[in-house]
Amino acid sequence: MGNGAKAKESLAVTVATYNIHDAIGCDGRFNPTRIAQVLGELNASVLALQEVGSHHSGVDMLAFLRDATGFEAVAGPTVLRATGEYGNAVLSRYPVREVTRIDLKVPRREERGALDVLLDCDGSPLRVLATHLGLRPAERREQVQRLLRALEAEKRVTTVLMGDLNEWFLWGRPLRWLHVHFKRTPSPPTFPARFPIFALDRIWVEPRRLLRRLMVHASPQARIASDHLPVLAQVELR
Numbered sequence: 001m002g003n004g005a006k007a008k009e010s011l012a013v014t015v016a017t018y019n020i021h022d023a024i025g026c027d028g029r030f031n032p033t034r035i036a037q038v039l040g041e042l043n044a045s046v047l048a049l050q051e052v053g054s055h056h057s058g059v060d061m062l063a064f065l066r067d068a069t070g071f072e073a074v075a076g077p078t079v080l081r082a083t084g085e086y087g088n089a090v091l092s093r094y095p096v097r098e099v100t101r102i103d104l105k106v107p108r109r110e111e112r113g114a115l116d117v118l119l120d121c122d123g124s125p126l127r128v129l130a131t132h133l134g135l136r137p138a139e140r141r142e143q144v145q146r147l148l149r150a151l152e153a154e155k156r157v158t159t160v161l162m163g164d165l166n167e168w169f170l171w172g173r174p175l176r177w178l179h180v181h182f183k184r185t186p187s188p189p190t191f192p193a194r195f196p197i198f199a200l201d202r203i204w205v206e207p208r209r210l211l212r213r214l215m216v217h218a219s220p221q222a223r224i225a226s227d228h229l230p231v232l233a234q235v236e237l238r
Contacts, residue, residue, distance in 0.1 A: 013234070013237055015047075015234075016044035016217070016231060017050075017164070017231050018047065019227075023035050026223070038226075040068075047069075049091065054084030054085065056083050062089050065091060075088075076088035076101055076130065089115070090128060094122070096117055099118075102114040104131065112131070124237040129150070131164075133166050135166055137172060158235065160204070161182070165200060165201070167200065168200065181206070185211065188214075188216045193225075193229050211234075212234040214233040216230070
């Protein structure tokens, strides 16, 4: 390039979303080690986790997975149970620069939320929104509208929205709104883990052209560690 300038190389970052089901597998067993092993198989640099809590055995799942991965952990609890906090989390190999917790509560429904995290990926910013939406259609419509308002209100950087959206109505308004904002994205089935039928776990990237690949991780371990399969995506950062 002119004047001795060098072209900045792009950075490929692998992100993943995984509903760990409180570390209770399809066999009904509480087994944190299996979840940690699946995370190791993913080899992702940024992880959005759902249904992360403290077990009555005394195991703090977020602390356990933070120590297993060596990543920085961001907690996004939505419910306080007798055993401790429970909800969303983000694990990141990259430094966390900012954290905002978005309230997605809907009256008379289980409390929900989203983590809005800004990461420094070797000098390139990456915004990650990690969430777990409600079970009823009206609830999800309200929650997606709040997420879209948060997305549109902030300065534009490369952004990933991922999590368990609990949206099985392919023609429903929440998915249509998200497709309009992010452009349509592949959505392989992730639930139930042994014989997946529903695409409940999703990843969107903005700008869409920076999404390089997206796939479900369906190893033998992943098929039993939780009732959901994890989803991975490779995002190119300029």
